[in-house]
Amino acid sequence: MLKKTAATLALAAALPLAATTSASAKDVEGRFGIGAQHEAGGGSGLNLRYWLSHFGLQATIGAGYVGDDDPTPADSSAFNLGLSLRGLFNFARANDTNLYAGGGLSLGLIDADSTVVDLVLGVEHFFTDHFSVGGQVGMHIDVGADTLTMKLGGSGASWGSAFHFYF
Numbered sequence: 001m002l003k004k005t006a007a008t009l010a011l012a013a014a015l016p017l018a019a020t021t022s023a024s025a026k027d028v029e030g031r032f033g034i035g036a037q038h039e040a041g042g043g044s045g046l047n048l049r050y051w052l053s054h055f056g057l058q059a060t061i062g063a064g065y066v067g068d069d070d071p072t073p074a075d076s077s078a079f080n081l082g083l084s085l086r087g088l089f090n091f092a093r094a095n096d097t098n099l100y101a102g103g104g105l106s107l108g109l110i111d112a113d114s115t116v117v118d119l120v121l122g123v124e125h126f127f128t129d130h131f132s133v134g135g136q137v138g139m140h141i142d143v144g145a146d147t148l149t150m151k152l153g154g155s156g157a158s159w160g161s162a163f164h165f166y167f
Contacts, residue, residue, distance in 0.1 A: 039160035060084040081110040096126045115144030
């Protein structure tokens with residue numbers, strides 16, 4: 001009787017393991033995504049991604065205007081335009097979530113003279129085959145200023161969130 005009970009319990013414990021399937025990664029190969037990205041250290045704006053395979057390319061275009069309503073002759077209003085380019089690599093994948101690492105360059109093009117090299121670690125979760133949200137954290141190295149500035153965490157570092165719609 002004890003042997004039959006032990007065999008039944010072992011079989012009951014093994015059935016869920018036999019029924020599981022291996023995890024398949026979210027396939028992004030050859031897909032183009034458009035969305036928005038916000039980063040604390042810059043690089044915020046319209047975001048475009050194209051995945052060649054597990055390697056992807058990302059471009060972010062952002063613009064801003066700060067007005068001055070002070071009537072003095074010194075006008076401190078400013079318009080800025082930025083472009084950020086990155087290479088991304090999906091190195092860990094689960095059913096609906098990809099973990100990636102990337103690196104790139106952010107350029108301040110108008111009234112924001114800066115050149116920033118950044119390294120990021122991010123995650124992208126797909127709610128459907130076409131819609132994803134993500135977040136990232138990383139390091140900014142400002143090489144365009146008079147002094148070298150490196151930021152990891154805190155104000156001005158590379159952390160942010162994004163959403164994309166994939167075609």
